[in-house]
Amino acid sequence: xxxxxxxxxxxxxxxxxxxxxxxxxxxxxxxxxxxxxxxxxxxxxxxxxxxxxxxxxxxxxxxxxxxxxxxxxxxxxxxxxxxxxxxxxxxxxxxxxxxxxxxxxxxxxxxxxxxxxxxxxxxxxxxxxxxxxxxxxxxxxxxxxxxxxxxxxxxxxxxxxxxxxxxxxxxx
Ligand code: GDP
Ligand code: MG
Numbered sequence: 001x002x003x004x005x006x007x008x009x010x011x012x013x014x015x016x017x018x019x020x021x022x023x024x025x026x027x028x029x030x031x032x033x034x035x036x037x038x039x040x041x042x043x044x045x046x047x048x049x050x051x052x053x054x055x056x057x058x059x060x061x062x063x064x065x066x067x068x069x070x071x072x073x074x075x076x077x078x079x080x081x082x083x084x085x086x087x088x089x090x091x092x093x094x095x096x097x098x099x100x101x102x103x104x105x106x107x108x109x110x111x112x113x114x115x116x117x118x119x120x121x122x123x124x125x126x127x128x129x130x131x132x133x134x135x136x137x138x139x140x141x142x143x144x145x146x147x148x149x150x151x152x153x154x155x156x157x158x159x160x161x162x163x164x165x166x167x168x169x170x171x172x
Contacts, residue, residue: 012051012062014084015171016115018107019091020099021073024126027158028091029067032168037159054172061172082114087122087171094125094155097136104145122152122171129157 017025026048030038033050048067053060066085068077082088090107092099103123111121123146125137139155146153154167 010059010061012064013086013172014064014066015087015089015168016066016081016085017068017089017091018072018077018110019126020093020096020102021070023091023093023096023099024158025089025091026067028089028124028126028156028164028167029065031158031161031164033065035161037161052168054169056169056172063168063172077110077114079114082111083116085115085119087120088115089122089124089167089171090151091124091126092137092142093127093130094137094142095127095130095134100125100137100142108149120152120171121149122154122167124153124167125155127157127159128155128162129159 017029019025027038029050030036033052048069050065050067052063052065054063055061066081068081071077088111090103090111092103094100111119123142125139125142142155143153152167152170154163154170156163156167158164
């Protein structure tokens, strides 16, 4: 990942990241694009688009990764944010039952009403490094939920880096 201005085999795919505030969206993107963990860095201040280029077989696939400004805390994400997205990464926090419940009660409708009907969706359980005693959502439950909807599924940790690249490569 990383780099810019590459000669892509195809036009870059637009990938948006959604989910409740604080679930670890920005941390996952920073881990993927910059290979580091931000921890408690300052929250995003505006919509931030980073680019990554992935080698998939003989193709070079570009991703334009759209992160929110943290406005999901205060207001619905705008329709332009969703428009013409090729992929949606829906993130919840494995240590937060509420953030997982919100995928079914809120984010699924946002995607249905604002994104293209054929968009590829990947559910990501973030903070997979959470110790078992603090975990509130099992992998089995979340994976079944994703499978029922034809979504991809991964658990990943921005902190350790586990499965972050795997997730974005699978989506690409
Ligand atoms: P966003 O609001 O969804 O963009 O969430 P952030 O990426 O800003 O993350 C919110 C907070 O969650 C961070 O400040 C970290 O404290 C914590 N966090 C993010 N990723 C991880 C992770 O992989 N593991 C753990 N344990 N904590 C994380
Ligand atoms: Mg953020």
